[in-house]
Amino acid sequence: MTEHIFNNYNDAVNALRIKDLKQSLYDDGEVIMDQVLVCLHGEEHKKRRKLENKIFTREVFKYYENEVFPRTINETLEPYKESGKMDLVDYGFRVLLNLTADFSGVDRPEKTKKETEILLGLLKIFASGATLHHSTRDHEEVKNEVRNALKSFDKQFLKPSIERRKNLIKKQAYEDLPSDILTVLLMNEDDLNLPYDVLQREIAFYLLAGAQTSIHSLVHVFHEIHDWIKNNPEKKVKLKDDPIFVQKCFLESTRLHPSSPIALRKPVCPVKLPDNKEANLGDSIVIDLYNSNRDKKIFGEDANKFNPYREPPSGQNLYGLSFGLGMHSCIGRNLAAGVNSKPDTDPNNHHYGTVTMILRELISRDAIPDPNNKPKMDDKTKRPNWGYYPIIFSSKDKNCD
Ligand code: HEM
Numbered sequence: 001m002t003e004h005i006f007n008n009y010n011d012a013v014n015a016l017r018i019k020d021l022k023q024s025l026y027d028d029g030e031v032i033m034d035q036v037l038v039c040l041h042g043e044e045h046k047k048r049r050k051l052e053n054k055i056f057t058r059e060v061f062k063y064y065e066n067e068v069f070p071r072t073i074n075e076t077l078e079p080y081k082e083s084g085k086m087d088l089v090d091y092g093f094r095v096l097l098n099l100t101a102d103f104s105g106v107d108r109p110e111k112t113k114k115e116t117e118i119l120l121g122l123l124k125i126f127a128s129g130a131t132l133h134h135s136t137r138d139h140e141e142v143k144n145e146v147r148n149a150l151k152s153f154d155k156q157f158l159k160p161s162i163e164r165r166k167n168l169i170k171k172q173a174y175e176d177l178p179s180d181i182l183t184v185l186l187m188n189e190d191d192l193n194l195p196y197d198v199l200q201r202e203i204a205f206y207l208l209a210g211a212q213t214s215i216h217s218l219v220h221v222f223h224e225i226h227d228w229i230k231n232n233p234e235k236k237v238k239l240k241d242d243p244i245f246v247q248k249c250f251l252e253s254t255r256l257h258p259s260s261p262i263a264l265r266k267p268v269c270p271v272k273l274p275d276n277k278e279a280n281l282g283d284s285i286v287i288d289l290y291n292s293n294r295d296k297k298i299f300g301e302d303a304n305k306f307n308p309y310r311e312p313p314s315g316q317n318l319y320g321l322s323f324g325l326g327m328h329s330c331i332g333r334n335l336a337a338g339v340n341s342k343p344d345t346d347p348n349n350h351h352y353g354t355v356t357m358i359l360r361e362l363i364s365r366d367a368i369p370d371p372n373n374k375p376k377m378d379d380k381t382k383r384p385n386w387g388y389y390p391i392i393f394s395s396k397d398k399n400c401d
Contacts (some may be wrong), residue, residue, distance in 0.1 A: 004279055008289035009295035014274035016289050016325040019267035023328060028271045032129035032150070035198045036205040041268065045327060052181055052186055055103075055131065055330060060179045061351055064103065071352060072098045073361055079113055085370060087376075088389040089221055092358075093120055099354050100210030103158055103335060104203055105182025116343070119157065119207075123151035126204050127212055133254065134382060154200055162186065168279035179208050185374040213259035214233060214336045218355050219386040221253035224306040226369055239363050244341045247356040249308045251318040253308065255299070256306060258322035261290040261383065271336055361381040364394035 003376075006015045008244050015021070022041045039050055076095040080086040094116050100107060100118065108115050129146035132139055165186050168177050177183050182203055185194065194202070229236055238245055265285040273279050296303045298313050299320070307366035310319045319337065323330035330336075338353030352360070369375065370390035378387030 002283045003276070003286060004277065004281070005282060005286045005288060006274060006371055007291040009292045009298040010322055011274040012287045012289065012292035013325060015265070016263065016321070016329075018265075018271055018273075019327065020271045021279075021342070023264075024266040025128055025262075026133075027263040028133040029130040030202060031132070031146045032126050032201055032208075034201060036331045037331070038205070038209070041332075046245060047325075047364070048133065048155070048192070049073050049277060049331065051192065052184060053137055054192055055179055055181055055184050056331055058335060058351070063179065064335070065351060065357065067097055068102050069357055072102060073358060075111060077361065078114070084393040087392060088219050088362075088391050089215070091384055092218045093123075093211065095358055096214045096354065097207065097216065098213040100207055100214075103180055103210065103246075103332075104201060104206035105161055105165070105178065105180035106157050106207065107164060108157070109160070118152075122149045122153050122204075123207055123211060126208050129254075130205075130208060131381075150200055153204060157401060158200060158203060173196070178302050187217050208331055210335070214355050215387045216259050217250070217254050217257065217385075218358060219389050220257040221250045221355065222357060223369075223386065223389070224253040224369075224374070225249050225359075228306055228308070243347050243352060243356065243360055245308065245348065245350050247338055247341065247350075248318065250359060251357050252306060252308050252310055254322045254337070255320040256319060257384070258289040258320070261288070263287040263289060263324060264326075287321075287322045289324075293322060341383045347359055362391070362393075364395075365393040367393050 006012045010102060023039050026039055032052070037045065037052065040048060045154055072355065073095060076091070076098055080091065094113075097120055098108070098116060106119070108119065110168060125145050126149060128135060128137075128142050136141055143325045149276065161182055165177060166173070167185050169186065177187075185192065185199060185202065210346065229239070239249075263286075265287065266280060267279045267283060267285070268283070271279045273285070299310070310318065317323075317340075323333040323337070334351065336353050336355055338351045338356060341350060370392045371391040375389040376387050378385045380387065
């Protein structure tokens with residue numbers, strides 16, 4: 001078996017575009033990832049993606065950003081308003097899990113902290129299954145935990161969510177049906193022929209794909225902004241007054257900190273690679289997103305630095321390859337990151353994405369890193385993520401609303 005590694009931007013782009021390379025990042029995580037969208041290949045992948053893509057439209061985003069997300073952000077912020085402080089990692093998990101659950105189609109009838117706690121516990125177990133490859137624990141033990149978590153998820157969340165939607169479909173009350181992934185899958189049940197266990201994993205995977213990624217991006221951008229502000233204190237006002245600038249901060253930080261530092265593929269037949277070498281069955285292709293995103297030839301001499309004024313390289317994105325590219329490119333990118341702004345974009349009628357929305361809410365409360373409580377990296381994973389990030393709200397008036 002040969003390992004082919006691509007760590008410059010152009011090679012990474014070309015490798016991600018090769019159609020005969022199949023997903024292999026989750027080969028050990030079958031217990032939660034088997035047959036979910038990101039693991040499918042060829043026609044099967046195309047068909048499911050086309051269907052699920054129906055929900056990722058501008059109208060649906062607009063509805064979520066204007067109607068659903070502000071409410072969810074406010075509800076999840078409620079318990080912290082009085083104390084005026086929080087661990088951003090913990091809060092990030094709660095808020096982004098709830099936002100992603102809305103979009104995935106996982107109802108939370110109680111909307112309480114306890115209910116979020118239960119779903120959060122399940123999400124963390126699902127995540128340990130998806131990243132089983134890196135786990136130092138007994139693999140069978142982790143798999144059993146995931147199987148049990150899937151059962152609990154099914155009983156408490158998925159079954160009631162399915163039942164509610166099926167009743168609406170039966171009554172032909174289509175206008176009352178929520179716009180979410182679960183609804184799309186149920187409406188097209190006959191055509192898709194999804195076995196129930198695949199449906200279960202697909203929805204659990206959406207929770208993972210949406211929440212687990214965005215949460216780390218949120219903490220990274222918060223940290224980058226506050227590091228940058230130390231040397232640019234006059235820009236504090238801009239952060240409050242210019243939401244498009246805040247979105248750019250997020251895109252720049254996401255380039256520096258892709259939620260998955262690599263993409264992994266395996267050939268389905270002999271394949272010519274960007275370095276002109278041949279990959280054969282059994283080989284592994286490592287696409288190093290982290291280093292490709294810091295390629296000085298593409299992003300300039302300061303590619304390793306956070307520079308929110310960076311202009312996107314011609315034809316490329318500010319966020320580099322952090323949302324992937326090619327057939328598996330992130331279907332939820334607009335949900336998390338919004339749409340790219342143009343010089344004439346109206347800031348009052350722009351789609352910012354969940355992370356910028358949360359960030360703006362924190363900025364409006366003058367959230368700053370807690371000076372008496374140092375953040376810590378997560379030592380439970382090899383990924384460079386924050387594990388604990390205490391912040392305080394220094395604006396008194398917003399604490400009490
Ligand atoms: C900052 C946030 C996010 C980041 C950095 C991110 C990153 C990525 C990356 C790198 C991939 C490609 C994986 C590969 O090529 O192997 C991907 C795929 C995917 N993402 Fe995201 N993602 C984010 C948010 C979301 C959200 C909010 C959702 C949905 C609610 C989502 C759903 C998916 C799905 C379903 C795929 C698989 C697409 C396919 O295989 O066709 N992601 N994401």
